Amino acid sequence: MSYSSPGDNVCVRTTPDPIMPFSSDSEEEFDLTAGDEDEGEASGASIGCSDYSGSSSDSSDADARSSGGEESDYEEENKSNLSNREARGKSVKKQARTKTSKTIEETNQKKSQREHVLIRPDTYIGSVEPVTQPMFIFNETTNQIEERNITYTPGFYKIYDEIVVNAADNKQRDPSMDRLEIEIDAETNTISVMNNGKGIPVVEHKEHGCYVPTLIFGHLLTGSNFDDDEKKTTGGRNGYGAKLANIFSTEFTVECLDTENEKQFTQTFRDNMSRTEDPSVKKATKSEMKKGDYTKITFKPDLNRFNMEKLDEYAVGLLSRRAYDIAGSMSGKGGKKLSVFLNGKKLPIKDFKSYLALFDDLDAPLAFERVNDDWEVGVGVNTEGSGMKQISFVNAIATTKGGSHVNFITSKIVKAVQAVVEKRNKGGKKAQPAQIKNHLTVFINCLVENPTFDSQTKENMTLKQSSFNKKIALSDQFMKRWKSAAYKLKGITKLDDANNAGTAKSKDCTLIITEGDSAKSLAVSGLSVVGRDFYGVFPLKGKPLNVRDATHAQIMKNEEIMNLVEIMGLKFKTTYTKENIKSLRYGHLMIMADQDHDGSHIKGLIINFIHHFWPSLLDVPGFLQQFITPIVKCTKGKKSETFFTLPEYNEWKEGTGDDARGWSIKYYKGLGTSTSNEAKQYFSNLESHVIEFNRLSTDIPDEDDDDVGEEEGASIPRSGDDLIQRFFSKKFDKKQWMKIRAYSTYDVDRSLPHVFDGLKTSQRKVLFACFKKKLKNEIKVAQLAGYIGEHSAYHHGEQSLHSTIIGMAQNYVGTNNINLLYPSGQFGTRRMGGKSRDSRLDTSLFSHDISRFIEPEFYMPVIPMLLVNGCQAIGTGWSSTVPQFSPREIISNLRKMIRKEDPEEMHPFNSGWMGELECNSKGGYKFKGKIRRKNETTLVITELPVGKWTQDYKMFLEGLMASDEEKERDIEEALENHTDTQISFTIKALSDKLDVFEESKDGLLGKFKLVQNRTFSNMQVRDSEDF
Template structure:
């Protein structure tokens, strides 16, 4: 057998932009079309804003202006402006940036020198303009290639940097920016930087009270057990309260202004510090889960040269604060131990409410303990031969796998739909959980039902969310039911289950509805799947003549071969979102309480879920 030649010609060095375009996932996580908050188009926006934030932190520029018009994004700050001689290099040469000189940026967000280069390489159009010292320099690129440079010796433009880009549609297929996700990102920026104003498409975002505002804006005042405890130190800020109705723990954690959605060493240290401080304060060895049950909190720390577990910086791996400071764990334990203890001594009413809440959690846990044990044994047995779950190979908690953000659990009804999805799925990242008939209406029920009801118990076990969201196994939880009345009802029952017991699944943007085509339009040469009457009309026009039109009544009718088109890279997901003006309690009452005339209208307004289909199949 002849050996293949291995010579110098076989070794090829990619330039910076080719590497980013060939392996975009290494730089920005998953690609996506904008239906998920961690899709690449939001990471591009974030990379550009991070640089503006670093300017604000350095005391330069109090306003950032952002406009998004369809696919074109513009971000303008009033900071110091990129040094004019380096404008091209900063956005097109790897490992170039002012952040390597730690005197200029002590605790910056964008430390890897990759940010704007990735945006440049992944955009069909990219323009950067720097105004400083009365002069202006601009450069224009296409997919990372420099096309044009401008230099003005004199300009009356205010100092600062303006970046405009259009993400490349060949990489981010059929994408669109959802203002809900952009707004959430911007709110986090202003909470973490009190005094900063961000103007997005004419709307102003501003915060004076930091993390306290975050908890206030994200929760209904009626749901908070006591006024928010707000503690601030030089490199740390904490906001904390307990929910009256929520079962789960809720944490919003940040490092150097970076939203660490996967938590990390700082979040673990905070959870530990909270338990230790409250145990010491009350002089009782309470169970950690009782102390933390229903807690709603936010923590932000600043660390010198943080180490993250992934390029997209969603989980902190650092154990040190940097400089001469102690470890992250010691620093947080000391701060919470001292400041929370002081607060509770000065506010005995709050201290009493917290203790009562812990005691109530203890009673409930003891009542549940027998059932829990049985349920766990049942789930263990079932997982050995769990007919309901057809698992995938990669999971969200596998931080080293670059496909972890693609992990998806489809919740289906009926054997035919489950069978079709199972046969056509990607076994590496897509899992299927089959329901048997309609799930139970869990509205108004206690957590006990999650353990007593076999389906809910197995679903909880499959997702691995009993203790906290930190160990969630799938990034996307997708309800895949028919678009008929029964399918709509099953959707509502599942959304109710998550709202009632695991609302953070929805709050953190993990729950979706799978959109499936209503029609197939085809001739001998081409097949087009259509998701609305309008798309069907366009397809008929495009295929000319008299194409064959099939209307799909249910998922079971769609063959596994066809299903590949709907759950592959052209998957259409509709995120389930909460309206922040509504408390979860009100939401549930509207949803699954007595049927009111407002209910259908309310569902359409508050949970943005396939509006056309809800209207089409009157509930």
């Protein structure tokens, strides 16, 4: 899913009245005792929402039907859930009466081929409705090809592509062709494509009685590609091609010169090829004859038919990228060198390899090979592991969905990598092909004789691998380069390597791992003091994986973990000592994390990682280290106090008492808040900032009764202590161990929601700040985060706070039943995640931080928000999963309880979700999506289980479409017609395959992973006593 960025112009405001679940006005009252007869109306107003029974689906349903997808599918699937059933029922009856009154002639119609193309465009050019999805476009500012989430119309893109491929095909017919020009004029909505080389004969076709150019461009099912006995490596196949562009244009002009017959031809078609002007045929002049043959198509797409108003920057960027595609896929072919021009500018593309250098968002190919005259292959590593990325061309056609040619190459690469992984991981689990594919970026450019595709859009090649016209064998040298380079890349991503790492001096080298890129900048600034010979820096993207609870597959797939293994030169199942530690690339590992509890968590996960795989390393003196920086600085006049841990600060604060009110407190919210000069000061005095890890005995000393007593917590600081810090210390005694529980208490307090308001500490700070600011109007996320940090003593990273704010505003399926903040902007979709209380309550209800009041320890909402929005949380020693329930049912039960009646049993409820809920035998629930068989070869999926996002499911379906030499694909095609709220996958598969799926034990739901089991036996929350 996508999330809004703090830098974006995205706003948020508190949910508008009437009546929020949390009231910012203590005088405002809320009546739960209203009579049942008004329950529907009252409950709808009371929770600040128009309807929670599912009627909110109406607008989404309408959006789905208008998207050009399976119109009837949404109506059929959602009809039972709509609140306006009666109105719709009348409408359906009316339609039925209208249908029965039609005449035979009206019911049974015959359409011309042109009319059929216009009525059913999806069959020929794809959808004519705008879709939003990631696409590669050319950025004129950066001169790079970038992947962007854009809105475009597939059908519009396809008619342009037909003309471009038609021009590129001429290079195969005439190798002397050396020029292809594309002009895109967004102002006049005009596109032209010109190619030289052998042109179209300007003669009359004896059989059809018209000129050949007229036949080729103005009559469907005509062309030179119908002889399947002839071996061709062109993109045309079915006789539609350029005619489709003609049909979907308001104006379409053909211009060509035939030097053999010394004739120039011009003809214009108008109004979707419904009107044809007489051709202009004249004798070519001498100057025209010298220029040689050419063919030029100029057309104006009928934007109304594509629901477009103009050629916007994304449309132009998409069309421009296609020009670069042609230059990359055709420039290196035989004959004369092909030059491609875009809007008069010659594209600087020499061959396919230079074309690949334009992709700035993809990892550049680590290995590239021209296998033979017809095949070129490049392979890189997708370090995100987010799924295989492929850029492929068949006869200049961009096969955006891949196909048999991509499966053929990737299967060979996967097997090679599998062998290397298994060799490095003897005795461990085998790496699965899907795991390896997730890290591949594959580039393929090939010429294939008589290719076949799964549709007229030609996005997926279906030609059997055995039919490839030439033997394709990747050389040993290529595979060696790929394997070695792949592992090298994974080890150096964002790494500033020490100059002596991996040499005889590596035992003296220190790898500094930082908490994010901003902390890396701090470390790099410090390197100017200590130098780069013995210090390397590598930033972590977030909290490392907890390897102790992860599967082998998860560990092997985790980028951060495998990066550390490669950088350090660690080998699994090896016991390290003072002697053989010399074999590592670094003899020391230094953690540079924030001095807060998040930083402690990261430190703990790193220790956990080392201890799980190489516990002996923790016995090597000085191997594991920590770099510490101040977390709090207090000043009062000329006096200054600096603290490296919160416990030290809290101890000073308690000892200072009332005198603390006069001090100015500065919190360092992260390493990124320290300046470059401060970094140089830190590294100039490393002894004061570097602490070595000391592995202690697990036997904790017994404590005297005086230390603990009946009130065990009496000797423990109320504020959080740092458990991990106890391991990074130069002095240990039993009093330090008494502080361990304090840290755990703090972590649980921060991580688990409170039973009264259902909020975690960070969420409560957000709500408190909104009330304090009396937030009524929109405000940017970043601005609100700054206000919260200023007024609620929030001392953690701002990014974490941004995520909290965004999470409280999200309202799509699977998030909040009632979002406490109003999302004014893009806060994510299913696809790709007041004022202070009365001062008299301060003493008992409000937390304190030095001389100011911050948020209350808990709120008292009118209805139990913990049940409304549920929670998923984890803290030290505790985790919690609380399901969401219907606000209407909650309010109804509250009223029953007020009247001393027994409440009704409630079941989980997620606003807007249209799936099926089923109780299982273990006390949990099955969340089922919706799938049905539309016909012999088609399935329709209209809902996913709660929490399964559209993009993730799309990747799953792509896996079902994959095939190789050993396995046939399960499905042939997966089409998407979603809206931002409604799911719509149309799946095409062979009839016998669908029969097998239906008859299997778990049926279609099981085969397509549409059932999710959830148990709710772990509902743990805090109460007023923090238990």
